Amino acid sequence: MAESSKEELVQLIKRFGAYLTVKISHLLPISLQNLVRTSIPFSACINFETFLKFLPDLDATNVSELNAKASKTQDSDLPQNSRSFGAIAGLAVAIVFTWRLLRSPSQPQRRQPKRQAGTPSSSGVSTPSNANLVPPGVSPSLEDSRAQNVVDEFFQPVKPTLGQIVRQKLSEGRKVTCRLVGVILEESSPEEIQKQATVRSSVLEVLLEITKFCDLYLMERVLDDESERKVLQALEDAGVFTSGGLVKDKVLFCSTENGRTSFVRQLEPDWHIDSNPEIVTQLARFIKYQLHISPTRPERTAPNVFSAPSLEQFFGCSAVPVRFQMETVCPVDSQFGDEISALLNPPSPLQEYFDDLISTRQWRGIKVKQNGEFGKGVYADMDFKEGELVLKDQMLAGAQHYSNKIDCLVCSFCFRFIGSIELQIGRRLYLQDIGVSVNRGSDMETFKHISSDCYGTDSCDEKYNSCLKNFDNLGNCASSSSKEKFSIPREVVESLMNGELVLPYSKEFSLPSAVPCPGGCGEAYYCSKSCAEADWDLFHSLLCTGERSESLCREALIKFIQHANETNDIFLLAGKVISSTILRYRKLKATHLKEQKMSARPNISDCLDISLLLEAWKPISMGHKRRWWDCVALPDDVDCSDEAAFRMEIRELAFMSLQLLKAAIFDKECEPLFSLEIYGHIIGMFELNNLDLVVASPVEDYFLYIDDLPYPEKQEADKITRPFLDALGDDYSVCCQGTAFFPLQSCMNHSCHPNAKAFKREEDRDGQAAIISLKPICKGEEVTISYVDEDLPFEERQALLADYGFKCKCPKCLTEEP
Numbered sequence: 126m127a128e129s130s131k132e133e134l135v136q137l138i139k140r141f142g143a144y145l146t147v148k149i150s151h152l153l154p155i156s157l158q159n160l161v162r163t164s165i166p167f168s169a170c171i172n173f174e175t176f177l178k179f180l181p182d183l184d185a186t187n188v189s190e191l192n193a194k195a196s197k198t199q200d201s202d203l204p205q206n207s208r209s210f211g212a213i214a215g216l217a218v219a220i221v222f223t224w225r226l227l228r229s230p231s232q233p234q235r236r237q238p239k240r241q242a243g244t245p246s247s248s249g250v251s252t253p254s255n256a257n258l259v260p261p262g263v264s265p266s267l268e269d270s271r272a273q274n275v276v277d278e279f280f281q282p283v284k285p286t287l288g289q290i291v292r293q294k295l296s297e298g299r300k301v302t303c304r305l306v307g308v309i310l311e312e313s314s315p316e317e318i319q320k321q322a323t324v325r326s327s328v329l330e331v332l333l334e335i336t337k338f339c340d341l342y343l344m345e346r347v348l349d350d351e352s353e354r355k356v357l358q359a360l361e362d363a364g365v366f367t368s369g370g371l372v373k374d375k376v377l378f379c380s381t382e383n384g385r386t387s388f389v390r391q392l393e394p395d396w397h398i399d400s401n402p403e404i405v406t407q408l409a410r411f412i413k414y415q416l417h418i419s420p421t422r423p424e425r426t427a428p429n430v431f432s433a434p435s436l437e438q439f440f441g442c443s444a445v446p447v448r449f450q451m452e453t454v455c456p457v458d459s460q461f462g463d464e465i466s467a468l469l470n471p472p473s474p475l476q477e478y479f480d481d482l483i484s485t486r487q488w489r490g491i492k493v494k495q496n497g498e499f500g501k502g503v504y505a506d507m508d509f510k511e512g513e514l515v516l517k518d519q520m521l522a523g524a525q526h527y528s529n530k531i532d533c534l535v536c537s538f539c540f541r542f543i544g545s546i547e548l549q550i551g552r553r554l555y556l557q558d559i560g561v562s563v564n565r566g567s568d569m570e571t572f573k574h575i576s577s578d579c580y581g582t583d584s585c586d587e588k589y590n591s592c593l594k595n596f597d598n599l600g601n602c603a604s605s606s607s608k609e610k611f612s613i614p615r616e617v618v619e620s621l622m623n624g625e626l627v628l629p630y631s632k633e634f635s636l637p638s639a640v641p642c643p644g645g646c647g648e649a650y651y652c653s654k655s656c657a658e659a660d661w662d663l664f665h666s667l668l669c670t671g672e673r674s675e676s677l678c679r680e681a682l683i684k685f686i687q688h689a690n691e692t693n694d695i696f697l698l699a700g701k702v703i704s705s706t707i708l709r710y711r712k713l714k715a716t717h718l719k720e721q722k723m724s725a726r727p728n729i730s731d732c733l734d735i736s737l738l739l740e741a742w743k744p745i746s747m748g749h750k751r752r753w754w755d756c757v758a759l760p761d762d763v764d765c766s767d768e769a770a771f772r773m774e775i776r777e778l779a780f781m782s783l784q785l786l787k788a789a790i791f792d793k794e795c796e797p798l799f800s801l802e803i804y805g806h807i808i809g810m811f812e813l814n815n816l817d818l819v820v821a822s823p824v825e826d827y828f829l830y831i832d833d834l835p836y837p838e839k840q841e842a843d844k845i846t847r848p849f850l851d852a853l854g855d856d857y858s859v860c861c862q863g864t865a866f867f868p869l870q871s872c873m874n875h876s877c878h879p880n881a882k883a884f885k886r887e888e889d890r891d892g893q894a895a896i897i898s899l900k901p902i903c904k905g906e907e908v909t910i911s912y913v914d915e916d917l918p919f920e921e922r923q924a925l926l927a928d929y930g931f932k933c934k935c936p937k938c939l940t941e942e943p
């Protein structure tokens with residue numbers, strides 16, 4: 126690719142960053158206010174209120190009282206791994222680049238909440254130094270250029286013709302119906318047509334392209350026969366009939382607007398194009414896609430309704446920037462059309478799959494059944510009392526948000542907190558220290574003094590007592606203001622991380638030791654060997670950037686991860702789904718080959734075996750899906766006239782991510798998985814089904830525990846812990862946040878008056894989804910949850926639910942509908 130187009134591409138990615146659509150959790154306003162994901166919110170019993178109450182008390186603490194004899198600390202019994210400075214240093218180094226990417230001054234907000242007004246719509250995404258991302262033992266420059274070559278190979282953009290663009294934009298739809306007034310004709314009402322009819326010259330090119338491969342019907346309400354004649358004459362004069370694509374019989378006339386609706390419903394097109402908002406709204410439930418032509422930006426009424434100021438602008442012929450006419454065409458899509466449709470068609474019978482899933486998980490109490498109206502639904506298979514656990518669902522694929530990785534260290538497979546309280550606090554402070562320029566004043570000197578004492582002694586008790594002595598001296602500065610951020614000297618932070626400094630009572634909150642990734646990437650850590658192995662087998666072996674990675678090209682993989690981190694980390698989850706499908710396919714194939722050998726049948730070849738691929742893909746095929754760029758809601762800061770460009774941009778963004786993934790983990794036998802159609806549907810599936818992944822932080826419990834201690838233990842412990850609490854700041858214990866697809870929970874339909882909700886109880890300390898009944902549920906009743914905050918006013922709820930592609934008609938909505 127020429128240098129200038131590369132630069133253009135980079136600029137393009139930078140702009141994409143600003144467009145990423147997100148949903149914000151309404152239910153965890155404190156901890157999740159920066160959570161920007163496309164998922165149904167999760168409630169959690171995280172006691173923020175208690176802590177908020179407790180903060181002012183801390184401010185008021187008279188530090189001079191903190192002179193009582195310190196209680197004896199718990200002897201350190203930290204697990205070996207968290208004590209290993211080497212491992213911790215490696216972990217810290219691995220995460221340093223994360224911090225840099227996130228917190229460097231040039232780093233803009235990567236995503237914006239979907240419905241947050243006034244957020245900046247565009248800012249440049251800085252491209253970080255690749256050196257930070259190159260695995261150990263690899264020369265950064267050489268590896269980087271090799272990776273660039275691999276990536277460049279996939280970026281030979283083909284300039285598509287207008288026909289290709291039109292076809293792609295119409296999502297390969299074959300039947301199109303279109304109104305004439307306000308779309309094809311200059312005239313804007315049937316009354317005007319009585320006087321004259323003129324075809325808009327700018328629309329002709331697109332119109333003729335549509336007629337080339339679509340069955341096009343034009344229609345209009347006319348007031349008399351003369352109008353009909355004028356319209357046909359105008360179309361003839363414009364050459365619409367001479368191209369051979371359109372015949373006069375396909376221009377339909379009616380005398381009422383309802384007549385047009387009937388035409389459309391009878392013809393059942395893939396697309397209907399109209400300029401009347403009422404008709405568009407009426408048809409939204411019946412027609413797959415509609416394009417509403419409106420000079421002003423209309424409210425989006427449904428996700429299957431697009432809008433543009435003109436037909437030609439929708440296809441990027443005039444208003445859409447020239448670069449979108451250079452849209453890349455994904456060759457896999459055209460090569461594997463049949464395989465892709467097979468993958469996107471949910472296999473039947475659905476029920477058998479879900480019955481098996483429920484029984485293998487030894488769960489009882491629910492059933493997944495086809496719900497006539499809304500697809501699948503979850504039904505109670507026993508009576509539930511109020512507040513009972515209805516379902517505990519293990520995710521099919523989930524990921525911690527990239528931005529959350531600096532706040533907490535969790536198992537990359539089950540998302541439990543790992544290491545120790547000290548490691549969680551120390552790591553956070555360490556990263557904070559690297560990323561934030563702290564005003565190091567005299568406090569720093571005092572801390573230095575403390576740390577040298579702490580380091581200078583051998584016994585833990587001695588260290589602890591020595592620290593206490595010095596923390597006594599710190600009393601005044603530690604309590605001066607809760608708002609002020611305190612810096613803790615690096616040595617103290619390191620001693621927290623390497624287990625040399627043990628905080629009082631932390632033993633009460635012991636966490637599993639951090640097991641590093643067996644592939645040597647230094648990025649993934651686990652709570653146990655079994656989690657490490659399970660992750661390796663199911664996802665990570667192909668996505669690991671370490672030396673033992675089984676990916677095709679580690680450099681391309683690093684680029685894929687980097688691109689996702691800079692744009693939208695949902696791509697990492699899509700990568701996980703593709704990786705797990707490939708790994709499942711390989712296992713199925715190996716079993717198949719083994720069986721063949723035993724039965725002495727001829728060997729199956731190395732080429733794609735679609736039945737095995739369908740089997741491997743089955744868990745994903747069950748999820749309700751639509752294409753990401755079609756179903757994602759238009760962010761508020763994107764003007765309606767830019768909708769077509771916006772949708773094309775995110776499609777391009779996904780295409781770029783897919784090419785990077787393809788360069789990294791391509792498998793010829795699973796080639797259809799690398800089609801943009803599949804990639805778009807995977808991300809669309811996340812958009813429509815995912816649940817917030819939330820795991821409460823033990824650091825919060827720890828500080829609450831200290832606060833609840835009786836006198837004088839509380840004051841003594843406070844002396845040690847307070848500086849850390851102050852240094853951590855207001856968001857001292859951020860929970861693990863991410864997004865995940867859950868196979869059973871994702872079958873639950875929405876109600877604004879639900880009988881269940883996703884709710885993390887005190888004991889739910891991993892990434893599994895927990896669904897609790899909100900009222901008694903009888904056997905046979907449908908289990909519903911609310912996808913949005915059900916206390917919002919009717920209009921706001923409906924607007925949010927439009928993102929999920931439906932208008933809610935629950936009893937509450939029917940009562941509240943104006």
Ligand SMILES: C[S@@+](CC[C@H](N)C(=O)[O-])C[C@H]1O[C@@H](n2cnc3c(N)ncnc32)[C@H](O)[C@@H]1O
Pocket residue numbers: 498499500501502747748749813814871872873874875876929930931932933934935
């Ligand atoms: C998380 S899925 C729920 C399971 C889904 N019915 C299925 O077949 O997989 C969300 C999708 O279900 C449909 N849906 C859920 N609740 C609905 C409701 N109250 N009214 C209409 N459609 C609903 C919508 O298509 C929505 O995008």
